[in-house]
Amino acid sequence: MDAYELITRNAEEVVTDEEVRELAAEPEGKRVYVGYEPSGVLHLGHLLTANKLIDLQEAGMDVVVLLADVHAYLNGKGTFEEIRETAEQMRAQFLAYGLDEERTEFVYGSEYQLDEEYALDLHTLELATTLNRAQRAMAELQSGEAAKVSHVVYPLMQALDIEYLDLDLAVGGLDQRKVHMLAREELPELGYEVRPCLHTPILADLTTGVGKMSSSEGVTISMEDSTEEIEQKVNSAFCPPTRDPEPDEDGNERENPVLELFEYHVFPRFETVTVERPEKYGGDLTYDGYEELAADLESGELHPADAKSTLATYLDELIAPGREKLREFRD
């Protein structure tokens, strides 16, 4: 797989393709980042961008993981001390998951976001950005929460981070799109360079296949799940024998979350996938890629129940090391 392919595989979009191709031509030493608001436990959403970071490391790039403690503070996530604690746990889980410790730089936002120069740039950005624009870019509010000034400052800081971390590429879930577009538009106004960005898909909700999987509602598989919990959650997932399910009664688009997890979590990390199946149902199956597996699910060759038990096994293997780390923190 060449660098460009490695960098862009499983990406929902890159902005712009030309700029990313340029990076791919000479990936060695380029700095890329994802910012995470510290939370104690990583879930599959976090791990999706982590998969991309692993790809980028493999392509030769240097990875910066921003542990966004100031952002968490702005979002009302507690005191700095509490946020630090969860950030440390997060860091340990990322390393356990498979980020290369040698090529990963973990940075706390507070290391530079409180500097005078940063603050002045932030105010310049505030001056240049309409409330409406900032509001559209800000992170989703929890239901019932009222928008605060902190919430609109939040995305502006994300934009500045791209400059201050001296990055060549910004990575995030598709929900970060508006922030990145804001950054591309406003950074030049401050005399800074425009950087390309890359967005991963947003996984569908496990039980319904609708919308996005989130930790605040619905079912999420996370680093703290036991083998049994993973089996149980995967087994209760929505899984019609198709990769393109019909919309639900309310007309909402639905995905097949089981296939999504194979595509975005299992196959990127495993060369081959073996489905263990009783002789009664045809015996074991082996897949080298997502397409074959998806095709077999659609044709009926692979039954959803077997797909699920296999998925649970592989997810458990991915999660086990992080689960171990979390246990250490809690003892």
Next chain:
RNA sequence: CCGCUCUUAGCUCAGCCUGGUAGAGCAGCCGACUGUAGAUCGGCUUGUCCCCCGUUCAAAUCGGGGAGAGCGGACCA
């Protein structure tokens, strides 16, 4: 600074006027049917009624005080 409104199950809310310690829908859980899930059918669970004080035999309900949230006005002009 002033005024108005709201606070009841995980969520959205009804009940309050005319006191008798609580309900609906959705969600959730369990079972049936499917070799998964969903859909369908059957069953079940859930509460410091925001807090404190008072009136009363009895307060979610009436009175007083307080807290939190939302909205509006005024000031700046």
